[in-house]
Amino acid sequence: MATSTVLTRTEPQRQRLPWNLLALVPGVALLTLIGMAGKVLEQSISRYTKAHHLVVPNIEYVLWAILLGMLISNTVGVARVFRPGIATYEFWLKSGIVLLGARFLLGDVLKLGTVSLGIVVIELVLSIGLMTLLGRIFKLSPKLTSLLAVGSSICGVSAIIAAKGAIDAEDEDASFAIAAILALGALALFTFPPIGHWLHMSDRLYGLWAGTGVDNTAEAVAAGALFSDAAAKIAVLAKTTRNAMIGFVVLGYAIYWSAREGRTVEGSKASFLWKKFPKFVLGFLFISLLASLQFFSRDQISSLANLSRWAFLLTFAGVGLRINFREMKKQGLRPFVVGAVGEVAIAGITLGLVLVAGRIAGL
Amino acid sequence: MAVQESEAKPRSRTISIDTWAVILALLLAVLVRFGLLKHIGW
Numbered sequence: 132m133a134t135s136t137v138l139t140r141t142e143p144q145r146q147r148l149p150w151n152l153l154a155l156v157p158g159v160a161l162l163t164l165i166g167m168a169g170k171v172l173e174q175s176i177s178r179y180t181k182a183h184h185l186v187v188p189n190i191e192y193v194l195w196a197i198l199l200g201m202l203i204s205n206t207v208g209v210a211r212v213f214r215p216g217i218a219t220y221e222f223w224l225k226s227g228i229v230l231l232g233a234r235f236l237l238g239d240v241l242k243l244g245t246v247s248l249g250i251v252v253i254e255l256v257l258s259i260g261l262m263t264l265l266g267r268i269f270k271l272s273p274k275l276t277s278l279l280a281v282g283s284s285i286c287g288v289s290a291i292i293a294a295k296g297a298i299d300a301e302d303e304d305a306s307f308a309i310a311a312i313l314a315l316g317a318l319a320l321f322t323f324p325p326i327g328h329w330l331h332m333s334d335r336l337y338g339l340w341a342g343t344g345v346d347n348t349a350e351a352v353a354a355g356a357l358f359s360d361a362a363a364k365i366a367v368l369a370k371t372t373r374n375a376m377i378g379f380v381v382l383g384y385a386i387y388w389s390a391r392e393g394r395t396v397e398g399s400k401a402s403f404l405w406k407k408f409p410k411f412v413l414g415f416l417f418i419s420l421l422a423s424l425q426f427f428s429r430d431q432i433s434s435l436a437n438l439s440r441w442a443f444l445l446t447f448a449g450v451g452l453r454i455n456f457r458e459m460k461k462q463g464l465r466p467f468v469v470g471a472v473g474e475v476a477i478a479g480i481t482l483g484l485v486l487v488a489g490r491i492a493g494l
Numbered sequence: 495m496a497v498q499e500s501e502a503k504p505r506s507r508t509i510s511i512d513t514w515a516v517i518l519a520l521l522l523a524v525l526v527r528f529g530l531l532k533h534i535g536w
Contacts, residue, residue: 221511222511222515222518223515225511225512225515225516226516226519226522228515229515229516229519229520230522230523233523409512410510410512410513411512411515411516413516414515414516414519414520417520418519418520421523426527427523427526427527430533431526431527433534434526434532434533435522435523435526435534437534437535437536438522438526438531438534440536441536
């Protein structure tokens with residue numbers, strides 16, 4: 132008997148904003164408070180060290196916001212009342228990315244986007260192959276392996292959630308994959324910037340590396356911002372290019388799993404791709420087009436860029452609040468080990484690709 | 495067994511977080527462009 136597995140149109144709850152906006156207030160207030168505390172800490176320490184002629188490395192507000200968030204999450208914890216608002220960090224991230232489009236002329240987007248796309252395509256093939264191999268070696272379930280491969284090759288949590296529905300994976304597998312990707316994203320925040328400085332990478336090259344090597348969008352932007360503002364800008368562009376591939380990869384996996392489980396694919400693939408396509412990428416390109424057409428004055432571009440920084444400030448606080456070591460520990464070690472081995476290899480591969488691309492494209 | 499788009503399922507009426515983000519960003523861009531939001535500092 133022919134049965135059908137449905138690629139459901141409904142997306143998980145976390146991808147939508149609740150209609151009860153009041154429920155968001157406490158969490159958004161907490162994000163703002165942590166972000167502002169990070170900014171105040173950076174400025175106060177900088178003023179103090181300058182006044183006392185002390186030479187200490189400047190710790191950016193980004194890191195303070197993440198550390199304060201982590202501290203709260205892993206000590207007193209996050210009360211239920213704050214959770215809906217904290218979940219909006221992804222909304223602020225995407226709003227910030229769209230606004231940041233004003234800082235790019237379309238020509239820059241095309242040039243850097245083409246370089247990013249080349250790196251992304253190679254990274255995609257290698258990371259999917261590598262994760263699949265590691266999943267087999269470590270005897271992970273095939274669907275968990277697919278989710279880890281999707282998460283590490285495209286855009287972390289969003290890609291895993293999109294793929295989960297498409298390949299009909301278990302909730303448990305998705306939780307494992309998400310936990311592994313988040314844990315490794317947190318690790319990247321503390322490893323990518325020192326490596327970038329150690330290698331004396333330029334803002335452009337480091338930004339490209341952060342955007343192609345760090346999986347989750349929020350962590351990729353934060354890893355870029357921890358290096359420099361200019362690097363964060365390039366990381367956003369590279370990551371946005373990568374995010375644009377989500378539909379193709381998820382569709383590929385949906386077709387693969389359908390064939391493997393003896394099903395046939397019905398329905399419009401174009402419609403599927405459109406549904407999975409991250410719409411904020413279009414918003415980013417649109418604002419960039421407006422900026423290229425000189426729709427905004429220099430002052431207005433500066434205002435839009437600053438609005439984007441405010442949005443990212445809330446995002447970074449959310450990144451910290453989401454890092455919970457107890458939760459990560461509960462998920463078990465094997466998916467984490469597979470993810471870690473794969474991620475280290477992918478970070479190395481993307482670093483090599485970025486350095487080569489930098490020489491070829493003269494970045 | 496066939497994989498298909500879920501035409502039979504009711505469409506979700508809520509707007510995705512991506513779309514909300516684009517709406518907010520475009521709204522802010524319009525406000526800045528027409529001078530209703532000025533000199534946003536950092």
